[in-house]
Amino acid sequence: MSSSGFERPYTEDDVQVNKKNLTKLIERQISKWPKDQGKFSASKTKSEVMKAALLDPRNGFSTNKPPIKSPHPPKQGGASSGPSHALPNTNQGLQDSNPILPPPSSEFEEESTERVTVRVYIEDTRAVPSQKTVALLSLPISSRENDSVHVLSKEFLNALQRSNSAIEIPPGGPGVVRLSFPDPEDKEWKVPFIRIPHAPNSVAICDPETIEIPNDRFKLYVDNVSLSSSGIAMHPQMPSSSTSIVPSDPQNSRQTPDEHSPDPVVKFLREKLAAREGYTSFVANRGHTMSNPVIVADWRFAVEFSKAYKATKTPVKVTPASIRDALGVGATWLSNAHTAVGIIDQHGLVAEVATELAKNDDSPSGSTALYNFLTKWKKDFEAQGTT
Numbered sequence: 001m002s003s004s005g006f007e008r009p010y011t012e013d014d015v016q017v018n019k020k021n022l023t024k025l026i027e028r029q030i031s032k033w034p035k036d037q038g039k040f041s042a043s044k045t046k047s048e049v050m051k052a053a054l055l056d057p058r059n060g061f062s063t064n065k066p067p068i069k070s071p072h073p074p075k076q077g078g079a080s081s082g083p084s085h086a087l088p089n090t091n092q093g094l095q096d097s098n099p100i101l102p103p104p105s106s107e108f109e110e111e112s113t114e115r116v117t118v119r120v121y122i123e124d125t126r127a128v129p130s131q132k133t134v135a136l137l138s139l140p141i142s143s144r145e146n147d148s149v150h151v152l153s154k155e156f157l158n159a160l161q162r163s164n165s166a167i168e169i170p171p172g173g174p175g176v177v178r179l180s181f182p183d184p185e186d187k188e189w190k191v192p193f194i195r196i197p198h199a200p201n202s203v204a205i206c207d208p209e210t211i212e213i214p215n216d217r218f219k220l221y222v223d224n225v226s227l228s229s230s231g232i233a234m235h236p237q238m239p240s241s242s243t244s245i246v247p248s249d250p251q252n253s254r255q256t257p258d259e260h261s262p263d264p265v266v267k268f269l270r271e272k273l274a275a276r277e278g279y280t281s282f283v284a285n286r287g288h289t290m291s292n293p294v295i296v297a298d299w300r301f302a303v304e305f306s307k308a309y310k311a312t313k314t315p316v317k318v319t320p321a322s323i324r325d326a327l328g329v330g331a332t333w334l335s336n337a338h339t340a341v342g343i344i345d346q347h348g349l350v351a352e353v354a355t356e357l358a359k360n361d362d363s364p365s366g367s368t369a370l371y372n373f374l375t376k377w378k379k380d381f382e383a384q385g386t387t
Contacts, residue, residue: 007062007109014063015051016142018114032060047114048144052372055365114141116149118213122165124222126177135165142210149213150332153193153206160220167222169196180221181211184331185320190221191331196324208330265316269326276305286328291360295367296344299337302327306334317345336371343374353377 015022023042023199026033033040034053054061120135137159139151157179160166169177176197180190193211194202273279278301287296312318324334347353356373 007064008055008067009057009062011067012055013067014065015054019047019050021048022054025054025063029061030387034059046144048372049376052369055369074337094167099230115139116141116151118162118166118212119217120220121217122167122222124167128222135160135163137163139213144287150210150215153211154208156211157194157204157206167196169198169200175225178223178225180223182219182225183320184212184214184258184335189319189321195225198288207330210332212332263322263325265318265322266325268316269322271328272309273305276301283328289364289366291364292357292370293360295364295370296340297356299341299367302329302334302337303341306338333367336367340371340374343378347378347381 010025015025015327017025019042022068026040027042032038037049039044052178053059079296106352115138118137118139120137122133122135124131124133137156139155139159141149142152142155167177167179176195178192179196180192181193183189193208194204194206261298278297281294282298282301285294290298303366306320309318309323320331324331327334329337344353348357353374356370356377
């Protein structure tokens with residue numbers, strides 16, 4: 001990729017590379033490394049710290065490369081909530097595999113992307129008795145948070161459907177195929193994250209957009225649900241003869257909930273939500289990049305509601321999944337909100353933290369940037385206490 005004659009700030013797309021290439025970006029302008037981080041060490045400095053430093057405008061890091069074009073086609077009309085791309089058709093040979101997979105998201109080659117090998121234990125309950133298989137998948141890492149590895153749901157689905165353990169989607173079957181994983185807060189409950197229709201011209205809905213891979217292994221449940229509650233729509237861009245799966249990743253992990261959900265628990269919770277102060281603003285903020293004070297208010301609203309009803313057993317038994325469904329948020333978003341509010345309650349009066357929380361810029365960085373700041377600050381603060 002050729003360089004241009006001017007420097008520009010880094011964007012999120014620019015820093016989605018592995019640690020080796022992040023180091024190259026830092027060392028290109030090593031004088032801009034923030035002094036409060038101490039001496040830069042390629043071996044000791046974590047990737048998320050490098051990314052945060054490169055993206056922080058106060059440090060002045062920049063690149064002379066042209067802006068990276070989005071790997072996704074522009075969103076067209078229809079029911080899909082985000083960009084999508086075709087997956088290999090599991091009923092055809094490998095020669096038809098995914099001709100439009102996204103290209104690398106930076107100036108570096110695709111093979112430089114940091115990856116994780118995941119052992120996936122699959123239990124397909126559509127058969128009686130249920131079928132159990134194991135798949136070994138190599139997945140590009142989307143992000144790291146402390147010791148946790150996150151991958152994109154659509155990348156997980158892509159890799160799974162290319163493996164020998166690909167999920168069979170019989171055309172013309174009833175309802176939709178649903179993929180779920182155990183709830184991190186309560187292993188007895190499942191968190192759906194992918195839904196795939198049996199019909200041609202269809203979209204596989206991926207929500208949440210990213211999932212956490214604990215200890216390089218993953219338990220996957222496969223079942224079938226009725227169309228009446230699936231929320232799946234036909235994809236307008238696929239030819240009528242196609243049976244390819246097209247994963248759709250939401251623009252934001254906070255999604256507008258299905259107001260007609262038949263789940264009585266979710267209905268009960270939504271009635272309680274609507275009566276709480278701050279609900280109107282919380283709903284209105286969906287899909288928008290907000291200033292830090294608004295982000296904190298939304299985090300606190302969701303966390304306080306979650307804490308208030310998580311132990312409710314009458315008149316309905318509330319589960320973590322039903323709370324998220326009522327709020328219209330994913331598991332990662334709510335988990336991050338709990339973590340962030342905990343840090344704010346404990347350290348929010350510290351000058352550096354208070355200044356960041358009060359930022360009300362015309363071009364806000366968003367909730368992910370604020371969450372990354374808080375978790376990094378806490379980690380640095382705790383490290384200072386041990387020295």
